[in-house]
Amino acid sequence: MTKLLLIILRNIFRERLKFLILVVSLAVGLCGFTLVLLVVSKELSYDKFHNNYENIYRVVTVTENESENVQIPMAYGALKEYLEGSVSSLQSVTHFIPVYYGMKVKSNNEYFVENSGVYVDDSFNDVFDFRIIAGDRNTMFSQVNSIALTRDLSLKYFSSIDVIGRELAIDDGWGLRTVLITGIYEQVPDNSSLKFDFLLTGRSYGNWTRLLERKALLFFTYMKFKDQLDEISKDFIESNLHNRLTDLNNLNKNVKSQYLQPIQKIHLSTDIRNDLSGKIEPNQIYILWFTAVSILILTSINFININTIQVSSKIKFLGMLKILGHKNPISRILIIDSIIKCLTALSIAFILVTFIGKSIFGEIFGNRLHLTSHVVFILVMICIAIGLVAGLIPAMLLSGRRPLDLVKGKSLMALGKYPMLKLTSMTIQFFIVIVLMIVTTVVIKQIDYIDSLDMGYDKSERMLIPAPQGIGGNYLGFVNAARDLSYIRWIGTSMFSFYSDYREGSMKINRVDYNLMYNLVDKDYLSSMGIEIKEGKNFSGIYTADTVSAILNETAARSLSGGSNRSILNSIITVNLPWYSNKEFRIIGIMKDFHFKSLKSRIEPLVFFYLPRDATGATTLVFETNQSENLKEHLSVLWKENGIETPFEFELLEDAFAETHKDQNLLGSISKSFTMLAFFLALFGLFAYLKHSLEFKKREFAIRRVLGATPLNIYYNLNREMLTFFTVSTIIALPVAYYAGLRWLSQFAYHTNLDLNTFLIPISLTLAVVILIGVYLLQDMFSEKTTEILKVE
Numbered sequence: 001m002t003k004l005l006l007i008i009l010r011n012i013f014r015e016r017l018k019f020l021i022l023v024v025s026l027a028v029g030l031c032g033f034t035l036v037l038l039v040v041s042k043e044l045s046y047d048k049f050h051n052n053y054e055n056i057y058r059v060v061t062v063t064e065n066e067s068e069n070v071q072i073p074m075a076y077g078a079l080k081e082y083l084e085g086s087v088s089s090l091q092s093v094t095h096f097i098p099v100y101y102g103m104k105v106k107s108n109n110e111y112f113v114e115n116s117g118v119y120v121d122d123s124f125n126d127v128f129d130f131r132i133i134a135g136d137r138n139t140m141f142s143q144v145n146s147i148a149l150t151r152d153l154s155l156k157y158f159s160s161i162d163v164i165g166r167e168l169a170i171d172d173g174w175g176l177r178t179v180l181i182t183g184i185y186e187q188v189p190d191n192s193s194l195k196f197d198f199l200l201t202g203r204s205y206g207n208w209t210r211l212l213e214r215k216a217l218l219f220f221t222y223m224k225f226k227d228q229l230d231e232i233s234k235d236f237i238e239s240n241l242h243n244r245l246t247d248l249n250n251l252n253k254n255v256k257s258q259y260l261q262p263i264q265k266i267h268l269s270t271d272i273r274n275d276l277s278g279k280i281e282p283n284q285i286y287i288l289w290f291t292a293v294s295i296l297i298l299t300s301i302n303f304i305n306i307n308t309i310q311v312s313s314k315i316k317f318l319g320m321l322k323i324l325g326h327k328n329p330i331s332r333i334l335i336i337d338s339i340i341k342c343l344t345a346l347s348i349a350f351i352l353v354t355f356i357g358k359s360i361f362g363e364i365f366g367n368r369l370h371l372t373s374h375v376v377f378i379l380v381m382i383c384i385a386i387g388l389v390a391g392l393i394p395a396m397l398l399s400g401r402r403p404l405d406l407v408k409g410k411s412l413m414a415l416g417k418y419p420m421l422k423l424t425s426m427t428i429q430f431f432i433v434i435v436l437m438i439v440t441t442v443v444i445k446q447i448d449y450i451d452s453l454d455m456g457y458d459k460s461e462r463m464l465i466p467a468p469q470g471i472g473g474n475y476l477g478f479v480n481a482a483r484d485l486s487y488i489r490w491i492g493t494s495m496f497s498f499y500s501d502y503r504e505g506s507m508k509i510n511r512v513d514y515n516l517m518y519n520l521v522d523k524d525y526l527s528s529m530g531i532e533i534k535e536g537k538n539f540s541g542i543y544t545a546d547t548v549s550a551i552l553n554e555t556a557a558r559s560l561s562g563g564s565n566r567s568i569l570n571s572i573i574t575v576n577l578p579w580y581s582n583k584e585f586r587i588i589g590i591m592k593d594f595h596f597k598s599l600k601s602r603i604e605p606l607v608f609f610y611l612p613r614d615a616t617g618a619t620t621l622v623f624e625t626n627q628s629e630n631l632k633e634h635l636s637v638l639w640k641e642n643g644i645e646t647p648f649e650f651e652l653l654e655d656a657f658a659e660t661h662k663d664q665n666l667l668g669s670i671s672k673s674f675t676m677l678a679f680f681l682a683l684f685g686l687f688a689y690l691k692h693s694l695e696f697k698k699r700e701f702a703i704r705r706v707l708g709a710t711p712l713n714i715y716y717n718l719n720r721e722m723l724t725f726f727t728v729s730t731i732i733a734l735p736v737a738y739y740a741g742l743r744w745l746s747q748f749a750y751h752t753n754l755d756l757n758t759f760l761i762p763i764s765l766t767l768a769v770v771i772l773i774g775v776y777l778l779q780d781m782f783s784e785k786t787t788e789i790l791k792v793e
Contacts, residue, residue, distance in 0.1 A: 022306055023341055025684055026386075027348035029299025032677045034353045034371075034379060036292035039670070041375065043280050043288075046191045046267035050129045054228045055091070057260040059221040059241070060272060063515055064256050070515070071272045072504075075221040075258060077212035079241075080121075083223060087237060091226045092126035095219040097205065098276065099172055102466075103198065104646060106169040106176070107157045111645035114153065116197040117172075119205045127224045128194070134164050135183030141201045148183030148199040174206040193266040193277050217255070220276070222263070234260055270600065270747070274504070281600075283744045284667050287439060290740075291674050294432040296382070298678055301425045302685035303345075304390045307338055309692045311394040335391030342387040346379060423725065426689070429682045430729030430766070431736075437762035438737035439744070440668075440675040442754065446745060447668045449752040450661055456594025458530030462653035463631065464497060465619045478642040479619055485634060490622040492528030495520035495611060497618040499596060499656050502606065508574040509560050516556055517596075517604050518577065520611040526551075526591060528620045536569050536589030539610050546610035550575075550585040554593045556605035573607075585609065595750075598660050602749040620653070628652070679766075686722070687773050694718060694777050701781065711778065719774040726770055730763055 047053055059075040075095070083093045099117035125137040132140075133151060140148055147168060154161045157168065167178045179200070188195050202208050211218055229237070241258040261269065270279040311334060353371060467475050483491055496502055502517040523539040523546065526532075534554065539546045550573060552560070561568050571587050593603045623631050632650070639648040658665065694701075701714050738754065745751040 023345045026303045026345035030349035031352040033296040047263045055225045056263040060261050062257045074217045077219045091224045093223040094123040094127045095221040096120040104171040113646045118196045119202040121202045131186035133184040140183040145179045145204045146182040146201045147179040150185045153197045281747045298681045306688045307390045308394045331395035334395045338391035339387030342383040346383045426725040427729050431733045433682045434733040435737045436675045440671040442741035443668045443671050445752045459653045463621045464651045474642045474644050481638045490528035492525030492620045493522045505577045517606045520609045522611045532592040534592045549588040551589040551608040553606040557590045559605045599750045
């Protein structure tokens with residue numbers, strides 16, 4: 001075995017340039033496959049770090065809005081008590097409410113704002129298995145005004161994690177008070193759908209008890225069962241939930257049903273609104289997975305083909321080994337040689353993955369891509385399989401040949417002599433490349449469509465400034481001072497931030513219940529956002545009139561009018577919200593529809609009420625072009641001059657828009673990068689194959705030239721099979737690519753169309769490259785003298 005390895009290694013060293021080209025090409029392909037595999041694995045691993053995650057479910061409530069079923073992940077507060085008393089298979093149940101408006105923290109006479117927190121009950125740790133560094137998991141939330149921090153937050157405020165029993169001054173909207181630190185958590189894993197930096201005892205939330213009694217749809221409710229539920233048990237529990245819902249549902253007649261959702265499916269369920277964290281569409285997972293498998297297939301085919309070509313160039317060496325009485329069969333030599341090449345390529349791929357995963361992909365995914373032992377094992381097995389196939393194919397092609405024939409070169413094999421091998425490999429490569437290029441074109445077109453679509457508002461030169469909890473009148477002083485800056489054109493204020501932070505409330509018109517999204521705004525808000533009034537008027541600034549007025553978007557107007565074209569201006573709606581209990585408002589205006597959520601959702605019914613006097617909220621500033629840097633500096637000074645203790649924070653509206661659509665942009669970046677990789681891998685394989693074919697047909701083509709054949713005739717003879725394979729692949733790929741593109745676009749309520757150019761451009765580009773490769777190779781051959789080509793050794 002040692003002698004065999006030495007022979008193989010000496011041969012590799014002798015042909016080190018060919019070895020390097022083959023290994024690097026395989027390493028690049030394996031690197032691409034591994035990176036996409038890590039991305040897909042991360043997206044599919046959400047919430048699976050909890051012990052017995054298969055037994056954890058949450059309650060999802062289905063409501064009916066404008067003849068449409070809307071799913072929200074909240075339930076009635078009274079549901080927990082019912083579940084604990086009626087479901088025998090239940091191990092524990094917990095419910096919680098996010099700290100929607102942030103928490104102001106006082107530390108060392110400085111104020112900070114923390115926006116990622118949750119009000120929890122004392123059963124939180126019984127359901128979830130977030131790692132606890134310090135504190136008693138059983139009694140952590142048993143006291144009122146207790147708080148648990150994550151490691152980073154503890155280090156931020158105390159420079160230590162040994163802080164159990166210490167106090168922290170906070171204001172979460174219920175007044176400045178002191179809370180006791182009872183627990184320290186390790187940082188929440190990246191693959192958790194529930195993310196937090198701090199957890200507050202639910203009973204410290206001012207309205208906790210009242211909300212339980214009101215049976216409000218505000219509580220995220222999770223339950224852990226003793227054993228994994230089968231479908232029968234799950235259906236039985238859901239039917240009981242529906243029966244209980246019928247008893248409780250005296251507040252909102254639009255609530256229809258509830259069901260249990262497995263925790264591991266939360267991250268992939270994009271049809272549920274108002275959730276705690278970002279999601280990824282299953283269709284995007286399919287596209288990424290298809291990309292990864294495609295790269296692996298292309299890489300494997302290229303490696304097998306090129307390795308076979310390289311073996312055909314050294315069959316004299318293999319024949320000599322047999323004549324000299326070498327004991328090892330040729331197949332063993334070829335297989336070991338291929339496996340060594342594959343494992344060398346894998347080692348290089350691991351280095352590339354480590355570098356790219358931490359640098360390029362680290363910027364995108366926050367250094368969350370790591371090679372695990374499970375992934376490494378899969379890759380090693382894949383490489384061994386590729387090596388076996390790459391060694392066995394030339395071994396089978398050479399089987400039964402006499403050593404003397406090998407030495408004479410009579411068995412010099414060309415892939416062209418094995419039509420099924422050639423047909424399969426080339427058709428698959430063209431098919432994959434065409435499908436990937438068309439789907440990537442669809443993704444890029446949708447991103448361009450999103451960027452160019454009229455969103456119904458103006459997002460340029462606009463800055464969003466949130467109002468931290470407990471900021472009081474100082475914030476209004478800051479806003480009034482900002483109005484005097486010469487490069488501020490408009491300033492508008494809203495209770496909730498512009499993107500995806502609206503609330504849903506119950507409203508009634510003509511005795512019919514509706515669920516509408518709502519926000520509270522001042523008289524300048526519509527102007528500051530560039531939102532047009534289509535009918536009626538804007539708020540006037542006259543407080544007594546505006547506080548009983550409402551402005552609807554076009555979708556809400558159609559919904560409340562029963563789908564008819566009749567105007568609902570001056571109609572009265574009855575509102576039941578935390579600020580208003582059965583209060584009547586007169587509709588004074590209809591504003592043009594605008595997109596305040598992702599384009600995956602249709603524009604929802606929305607109503608604006610007038611922001612109460614002296615109320616604070618998110619402020620939108622419209623500034624002059626190229627003045628953003630000056631604006632930041634001046635606003636920061638005004639912030640401090642008005643005695644606001646928290647740090648000055650802001651966000652440009654364009655950045656907020658990009659964040660709303662970041663998953664599409666991310667998919668676009670990944671698709672473009674790896675489609676280019678797949679394209680070049682396929683071209684590399686095509687170039688190697690055509691060059692190998694040309695070597696075998698060079699004398700034939702030289703004789704044709706002597707007999708008067710034109711370059712076009714010779715080109716056609718060389719490339720006709722490639723063009724045939726390309727045509728067959730295109731015919732197969734078109735319906736697949738059309739279905740994949742249409743399936744991906746179906747997740748968007750507003751999307752681009754699949755026009756003819758979507759298919760023609762990728763196909764034409766691929767065809768042009770195929771033709772150019774053939775032209776380049778023939779030009780290289782024509783540069784040689786015909787007499788040199790026909791010379792016989």
